[in-house]
Amino acid sequence: MPKKMIAWDAARTRAKLDELVEPGVIGFYRSVEVTEVLGVQGKALTNFLTLAVAEPVEAPAEVDWKSILLNQKRLKLRGTDWYVGIAQYRLSLDAFLEKVSEFEMTGRWRPAPVELQTGTLAAVPPQFVPADGFKSHPWNGVLKNNFFEGSHVLELFDTSKEHLRFLFGESRRLTCLAELVGEYLPIKLDGMSDRLGNIIIQLPVTVISSEARSSSDYDHSVAITWHPDVSPRNVRVAAEIWQDSTVTSFDAAVISTGEATLQLNSPGGGARTQIWDEDRRVLLSATPPVHFLTAASFSMSIAHPGSSSPRRDFLLPDSMGNMAPQSLALIQERSAQLIGSKPEAPREPWVSQRVFSESVASLKSRREFVQYGLDEGVLQEVEKKPAAEPESIQAEDTSAENLSRKFTRRMVALEDLRWLMKEHGGEGVWLWDPFLNAEDVLRTLFFCPHHGVQLRALTAGKAPPDDGPNSVVEDADERERRRQALARAEQKKRDQAAHLEAAKGNGRGLHLEFRVREGGAGWGFHDRFIIFPREIGSALAWSLGTSINSYGDEHHILQKVAHGEPIAQAFQELWEQLEGEQYLIWKTP
Template sequence: MDPKTLLKEYNLLTEKGNLGFYQRAEVTTIFAFNKKHKTPRNLYTIIVFEEASSELNHNDFLTDELIEINKDYSLGINQEYKTLAEIKNKYQELIEEDRWSDDEGQLNIADLNSVPKQFIRSDGSKLIPLNSVLKNNFYNGSYILEFFDQDKNIFDSVFKSQEKFKKTVEKIRDIIPIDLTFIKDRVGNIIFQFPVTLLTYKNSSKENWNGSNLKLAWHPKVKNKKEFSLIAKNEFDGNLMGFYNSKNSLKNKNSITTGNSKNLNEFIIYNQENNLIAAHIVNSYLGENFELSIEFPSGVRTIKCEYKKVEIKVKSLSKRTSNKSLDYFTHIKKRKYENEKKRLAQNLSIIQYGKNGVDDRKKALEDIRKLVEKHGRKGVYLWDPYLNHKDLMQTLYHCPYKNVPLKAITTYNKSTKKIHGARLNIENISYSKWIHIERAIFKTDSNNLGLNLEFRVRNNSHGWNFHDRFLLFPYSDRLHKPAVWSLGTSVNGLDKNHHILQKLNNPQIILNEFNDLWDELTAAGNDTLVWCSKDN
């Protein structure tokens, strides 16, 4: 957006009475200090508008001393308070000259792109990711003006590895309540936050469940209450179950008839003159069919441990249950549950094998191959402490895409040695002999056409022990993000145990751990290499 439009949006959000009655701004800067050039680089900056006295104008380092990131950079966090006039000057400098400075001097920032104003509601029925990097967005919500670092070369130039980034954000989180862990797309950004503080509210369902009662308490400085209206709706199963649009100005006590309030109720209070949101409320009420658990202390359980006695406070649970009736909501929820269960099975998101002793190995392998074909266009990784050539030929070898990176990690130690030897019918097999035989079979049992497979082993000298088994996709073009499945058992045990194939909700965490171990094993060179198709 052009500077004129950006300044117009800024003026709209800061005008007294539009969102609040701001008197100052708190500026928090998280920066990486370049040790060689002695310059700070922006990692994340947030400017929060507040109603507190503007007389407080100081500059504090929240880090007593710079914290090590790596040999090139250190971490620092600075916080200062600015008057509205000062912060407007800084904003204009940013939009007109692409510059940002604080009391300590010029801050190196990326080439930032402006984003149109956004309203960020508080967490309610679901978590809002951006709230992890905003300040105290608990109530009515906040508007933000965001300047976005779209290049994100900061990861390669500053952190250089996911592990360094992970440790850095943990250090930040220990100092201030800003968590970049799962929203790293905001690293390098500058955000102006405008909390909405015009009112507080309390809502409840009507007795007959055909709407809501909404009580409002206004900020004492609000003089234009007649300008505010409300939209309310109730949704269930993708259907709009109720709707309400206030025609008259809002009162302190409002009776809202939507037709239904049994499910997720959403209210938006907004100013009709400037179309700014004063509150976005999303919640559900404790209804006719509910179960409430109450805890009561019930003594102490003691356990004799090796060095001391451990005490566990035991609690009794008292359940209060309403009279449950089979209404249309109950039937719809049951259908949704059954459909979701079928959908998860069809998408192989969660499926179990070996139930009641049934041998499901063939089906389990078929499902793994389906996943490999569906999501493996950018590569497939397999992480299993008992892998050998047979397992890989039954799984990763079935990837039909030429030369995509295929990686596998296994383990060779005292416990896995017996299993590796037993699978080759060789008792007490040595590490070197096991690798020699594996390589020979890889060469003879396939022509390895179009295969880009690297198979490495964690041994006593390199890497660390692992137990869980995963099928990983570094990037699924179907999902537009990484994807990871937990296998529930080793590939060689698919016919022996009951297990569950399950898609994980946080694939990046597992992928990062795999990559960290892979990097360590790769750095060890041939000491950890079982087989590389490109070398043969």
């Protein structure tokens, strides 16, 4: 077994902490405010998150450990037997450093006189987190008041998350935890779920303040001011503009006080800046891209009252079905007026309006955007597949008579779903389609190659328009119609179950359940998705574009969804509402 390379350890964290808290290096710290989000089960306390912030205020002579809880009432984490406690107290800097030393020696984190359960904590290399710019940074949803020069952050990272897996396995619990904590602290836990279980040490930079300004000659200047108790020392002010994954401008200057003028050839700004302490070799400031306002566009619009306003008249059906007249006053815009001048930008608007953010061929190779139902090149698509792939459809009749164009399109489309299940289905596959039937389940989920993973199929029991005549007696009363519909639905479920039971084979490694939404349970649905749940991290989801029973027949688009976790949550909520034999079509033993 190869030897594990350790890039950082607790001793280096303690040494870096000693270096940073030295008065005047990056700030003047006298105490550390410790905020703990705790999970409570019986008498056991588990660290959900600890944030320790170094600050200049004095610590009390003694901590009143009986009054450190911010929540006076017990906070129940819905759907679990856990409660949440939020503690906050202040230690002197020396006392906190002793706690870090204890961790270095024992590997245990215990800042308060109570036993605190943690996962496996590992020291990781330090980071520097800038203040927010135009876009917010997830770190700043957790750190305290990181508004100015930024903060150095040291972490003891929970690498096992052994006590927190119940949160990652059900993301709604994570959402609930974030809501509970948000009532007491300005912390957005769900935005930094990977940091749950960690010990976070924040050291804000306060020895300098800086300001970036636009310069007519050099277009970017950075002025620095030192803390009154600090003797000025040399710092390197560097700025770069990063556009379109390219460094388009860079400049740097060494100063000790005053202002550094940097030539970046960008009057509108857009540079991110770092201030590096040349003497102490430490970062004192970093910013996201800073833009300068060089022009403002104003436009005025006016809606004329009364009959003088131009109006759009049209008809709209009312609740009784009668066409009722509608009249809408239109707003007339005046021409815009520009104050100032826009900076010259020869690459714009073409770069910002680039038609594709990524090659369509690349998206297609990952099955993130694929069109079906286009006849051109379909046969070539099949012929280009590696020889090993057709074995996945060996049960199909591929004789010359049956290899029609429609059949070929369908096989190409279904092979892409099978490819997705192979690539992403290692933790399960959920198929959500209102028209899903037994044949569709056999052609999709049965082809998931991952042994024993959870496979779920959810249908609304709907039948395609061409599924045959309706057997309901036309002159039956409403009660009889409902009885016939229920009997037909029950028979359909039995037929679907019998189909799967007869076709299941040995069922080796198959863990599948097929449910139907019917009656007033849950809610109706229309969209079709294939979902890949994740125990840790966001679920993945693809929009199918059409139902499986018509997959590849007509033009439709398979497309990856940007935010898969909310879709997985919606599926899970509906699935749980359909618990019971009346909604079960079939499942493996």
